[in-house]
Amino acid sequence: MKFLKMQGLGNDFVVLEGPISVANEVIVELCDRRTGVGADGVLVATRLDDAVQMEYWNADGSVAEMCGNGLRCIAQLAMGKGWVAPDGFIVRTASGDHAARRVGDGLVRAFVGxxxxxxxxxxxxxxxxxxxxxxxxxxxxxxxxxxxxxxxxxxxxxxxxxxxxxxxxxxxxxxxxxxxxxxxxxxxxxxxxxxxxxxxxxxxxxxxxxxxxxxxxxxxxxxxxxxxxxxxxxxxxxxxxxxxxxxxxxxx
Structure with missing residues (x-):
């Protein structure tokens, strides 16, 4: 299973490309800072026709509705892969749709909610x-x-x-x-x-x-x-x- 480690201001994530199903125990293993990759949570980014879907789990395996730093990481990943145009696109989450765009080198502006x-x-x-x-x-x-x-x-x-x-x-x-x-x-x-x-x-x-x-x-x-x-x-x-x-x- 390939992964990318990303971080936003030190809030760090294991990022997987979807669609993929990940068991809770695997999420906990991935996030363990002694025996795993080490992270505050796991993100799954899935390319859609006109947007990017984001799913997020905390380090204890629990599902979270939204993560602001994770949202920016997913946006950065999607732009880097050419999935979306950097001047404006949508990231879909469990809490709703979030507009995002690049505003500088490595900087993302996004609608939190x-x-x-x-x-x-x-x-x-x-x-x-x-x-x-x-x-x-x-x-x-x-x-x-x-x-x-x-x-x-x-x-x-x-x-x-x-x-x-x-x-x-x-x-x-x-x-x-x-x-x-x-x-x-x-x-x-x-x-x-x-x-x-x-x-x-x-x-x-x-x-x-x-x-x-x-x-x-x-x-x-x-x-x-x-x-x-x-x-x-x-x-x-x-x-x-x-x-x-x-x-x-x-x-x-």
């Missing part, structure tokens, strides 16, 4: 969170410093809080200025990652809804910067996607 929030904040483990849905669920809290944020202790507790029946991603954000936010993310089914595209989008949407930031914001994550743009309830992102290496995994 339509965001919505619950009518009221959610309290979990004694902390208030903004619950945001943008293709997948997010719980965003704002802190004074992300360096000292309790990501590793609070993240896994909030992830499985029964207020989120399908689990949730957890964001710890600090607003540095009206156009700059610092962020760390505990990803559902993965743990803390270097970057999370939908997490950055959910965070800026929540901060913009509060009146804390402008419509276009740079989000600094451990893996690097993403640019997030909010237009009403629509959210867009711009960021890199890079191929790392290719290989073959024994068929199982």
């Amino acid at each position: 339509t965001a919505s929030t619950l009518a009221s904040d959610v309290s979990s483990c004694g902390v208030n969170f903004h619950a945001v849905m943008i293709g997948n669920p997010h719980a965003v809290t704002f802190v004074d410093s992300v360096i000292n944020a309790p990501v590793e202790s609070l993240g896994p507790e909030v992830e499985i809080d029964r207020q989120f029946p399908h689990g949730t991603n957890v964001e710890f954000a600090s607003v540095l200025s009206r156009d700059h936010v610092e962020l760390r993310v505990w990803e559902r089914g993965v743990g803390e990652t270097d970057a999370c595209g939908t997490g950055a989008a959910a965070t800026v949407f929540a901060a913009h809804s509060r009146g804390d930031v402008d419509a276009r914001v740079t989000v600094s994550l451990p893996g690097g910067d993403l640019v997030i743009e909010v237009d009403g309830d629509s959210v867009w992102m711009e960021g890199p996607a890079v191929s790392v290496f290719s290989g073959t995994w024994p068929a199982t």
Whole structure:
């Protein structure tokens, strides 16, 4: 089974060309950083007549509706293979269709999704969170410093809080200025990652809804910067996607 290793701001993936069926245990094996290829998740890219289909699994084998960094990687792969025109195309996911295009060398602009929030904040483990849905669920809290944020202790507790029946991603954000936010993310089914595209989008949407930031914001994550743009309830992102290496995994 041939694969390509790709990453977006350190959020890394094993990418397979579809159509292909992959068992959950194989996904877990591929993502294992000691005995496998090592990744935060597995992406399957399938060429369609007029678009590209993206499927995504977390490192624990669970299906995810959407992955922002994965979306950019699939877009970069499709452009590199000549499947699509780089000036604009559609990536189809479980959460809907996402327009994408090249905006620079290795840079992709893509529609993350339509965001919505619950009518009221959610309290979990004694902390208030903004619950945001943008293709997948997010719980965003704002802190004074992300360096000292309790990501590793609070993240896994909030992830499985029964207020989120399908689990949730957890964001710890600090607003540095009206156009700059610092962020760390505990990803559902993965743990803390270097970057999370939908997490950055959910965070800026929540901060913009509060009146804390402008419509276009740079989000600094451990893996690097993403640019997030909010237009009403629509959210867009711009960021890199890079191929790392290719290989073959024994068929199982």
